[in-house]
Structure formats: C-alpha cells, structure tokens
Amino acid sequence: MxxxxxxxxxxxxxxxxxxxxxxxSWRLIVIGVVFYGLGRVVGMLHIVVLSCAxxxxxCALLRPMTARLEGMGLPPLAATWITLLFALTVLGGVGTYxxxxxxxxxxxxxxxxxVTTQQIQHWLEQGPLHIRHSQLQDSMNAGVKYxxxxxxxxxxxxxxxxxxxxxxxxxxxxxLFVTFFLLKDGSRxxxxxxxxxxxxxxxxxxxxxxxxxxxxxxxxxxxLVAAIHAVVLAVVLAVLGVPLVAPLAVVIxxxxxxxxxxxxVGGALAVAVTFGAxxxxxxxxxxxxxxxxxxxxxxxxxxxxxxxxxxLHPLAIILAITVGGVLGGIPGAAGAVPIVAVVYRAWPALRxxxxxxxxxxxxxxxxxxxxxx
Numbered sequence: 001m002x003x004x005x006x007x008x009x010x011x012x013x014x015x016x017x018x019x020x021x022x023x024x025s026w027r028l029i030v031i032g033v034v035f036y037g038l039g040r041v042v043g044m045l046h047i048v049v050l051s052c053a054x055x056x057x058x059c060a061l062l063r064p065m066t067a068r069l070e071g072m073g074l075p076p077l078a079a080t081w082i083t084l085l086f087a088l089t090v091l092g093g094v095g096t097y098x099x100x101x102x103x104x105x106x107x108x109x110x111x112x113x114x115v116t117t118q119q120i121q122h123w124l125e126q127g128p129l130h131i132r133h134s135q136l137q138d139s140m141n142a143g144v145k146y147x148x149x150x151x152x153x154x155x156x157x158x159x160x161x162x163x164x165x166x167x168x169x170x171x172x173x174x175x176l177f178v179t180f181f182l183l184k185d186g187s188r189x190x191x192x193x194x195x196x197x198x199x200x201x202x203x204x205x206x207x208x209x210x211x212x213x214x215x216x217x218x219x220x221x222x223x224l225v226a227a228i229h230a231v232v233l234a235v236v237l238a239v240l241g242v243p244l245v246a247p248l249a250v251v252i253x254x255x256x257x258x259x260x261x262x263x264x265v266g267g268a269l270a271v272a273v274t275f276g277a278x279x280x281x282x283x284x285x286x287x288x289x290x291x292x293x294x295x296x297x298x299x300x301x302x303x304x305x306x307x308x309x310x311x312l313h314p315l316a317i318i319l320a321i322t323v324g325g326v327l328g329g330i331p332g333a334a335g336a337v338p339i340v341a342v343v344y345r346a347w348p349a350l351r352x353x354x355x356x357x358x359x360x361x362x363x364x365x366x367x368x369x370x371x372x373x
Contacts, residue, residue: 226256
C-alpha cells in the first residue's frame, strides 16, 4: 500500500508566495465571472437600468422640495404631485421655448452658413492656398456621391431612430413612475431593502445614508455648475449674435453633467455653429471664453460647489469617465463620477463593526428603524 503521507513529505514544498497568488487568482476569476454576468444582465435590461438611474438622480434633485412641502403640513402624496407637476412644467416650458426658437432661427442659420461657406470657398481659391475651383467642385461632388451610395444606410438609420423614439417615450413614462414612488415612499422602500440584513442593518443603513447624501450633494452641485455654464455662454452667444442660443445653451447644460470634458464637448458644437454663422473671429472669441470657463470649472466651481462631497483627484475623474464611456457610452460617462463618489463615501461605513442581532437586544428603542430618502 502506498503511504500518501510519505509521498506528501517527499513532494517539493509550494512557495508561500505562489500559494498566495493561486488563492487570490481563483477568487479574482470568480469575481470577474460574477461581474461579467452582471454586465450581461445590465446590457439586456439597459433601458430599465438607465431609467432607474435617471429616476434616482431626479429624486435626489427634487427630494428637498418634497421634504419642505411635507414639513409645511402637506401629506406625502400631495407634496409628491406638486413637486412632479412643478418639474414637468419647468421642463415643458424650457422645451417649448427651445423648440420655438429653433424653428424660427434655423432658416437664418442655414442662410448664414451658406454665406460663410462661400467666404471660405473664396478664401481657399484666392488665399495663400490657391486651390482651383475645379478641385473644390470635385470634393463637393465626391461628398454628394458618398451620400447617394449610402442612401439605404441612411433610411435604415431613420427607421432605427423611429424605434428609438418609441423606446425613449416608454422610458420616460417608466422614469416618471419610478420617480413618483421614490419621492413618496423612499424611506419605506429603503427600510424594506435593509430589513433582511440582520445584524448588518445598522452598517448598511449608515452606508446608504452616506451614499445618498453624497449623491444628493453631487446632483445639486452639478446642476448649479451646469446652470452657470449655460447662462454665461448663452450671454456670450447672444452678444455675438449667434442664432439658436437657447438650444445651444441646453446642449451646454446637459454636457456639463460630465465633469471636465462635458463642457468642452458641448461647447464644441456651439463653436462650430458660431463659426458657420458669424465666421472665424466670433468663433475664436467664443472659444476663448469657453476655455476660460473650463478653467474656472476645474479650479473654482467644482472644488467650491462639489468638492466638499466628491473629493476625487482629476486623474480619478478622467479614468472613471473613460471607463464609463467605454462600457456604457454617454450614459456611462455621465454616471461614472457619481458612482465612484458614492462608493468612495459608502465603503468606510460598510467596513464598520456589525451590530448585535435583535435577539441579543430584545428591547430596541422604538422608532429606530433605518430610513432615508
């Protein structure tokens, strides 16, 4: 009979470092498989996940108004309805104004772009480049031919856009539905979510409170910073006489929700419109103001307004935005920084000491159930 103990004693010893690496390797593999599975599920349910995330952001933005109305004596249902109706009225008013201005000023923009195009063509022909008119005409014909050859793809894209519009409308209804119940029953929902965590209830509740506080402050601070960007740059566009000021201001406002790079991306469209409508000088002036505004955001607005709650290094912000953009596109880039900030604030609370179970304390103080909204 083979003596297995003697065989084990004769076998070469595994280096401790290799054993440690092997132990961590299989754990990391399991974690990677779990995250991959979660990613696949999120990808299949991207509309639901994105809608819930937007509803959570809206709740963080609107909850102070609901809480104030409840503090004035209104029941939660009435306070929630008033808050939502107010938000819908503001959004509807802004959307109507932007649509009316775009409809009125788009023909003016088209004619100004045509004039600018003719000026550019004249400069290319008569300027230092001395490009022949036939070369410019050949380039324009090549562009027209390119569009004609891909007419089928454009039609397919238009059909996909119609399907996307239907999905967006359905998502908007779902967002309103989720936002309504988060505003009205946020505390009860959170208490239900943490009710089955036993002795870890207190730790999870503290982490949830820290995460919610961080998210709320981040959303309010980002909205304030985005509003400052939109107002300042809209005033500059109006002074320069650029059309479509309101639509461009909305684009800049939405772009500012992506820290550091968002204002540059949104401002790039405004620079292009300014160049097409008013020429290179006006575009350079607006670009200079945009760069100054970006520096003010990085060194003044973000540290002053958001930095108290979201203390992340600029490198961490850029990495989070890049990874979020690669994994989730524009929604991923917009949500990456608040996710990192929430995890950063909630993690210390999760690492705390678990509290005793209710059985160990049979008479807990009344009214001590975890609640946050």
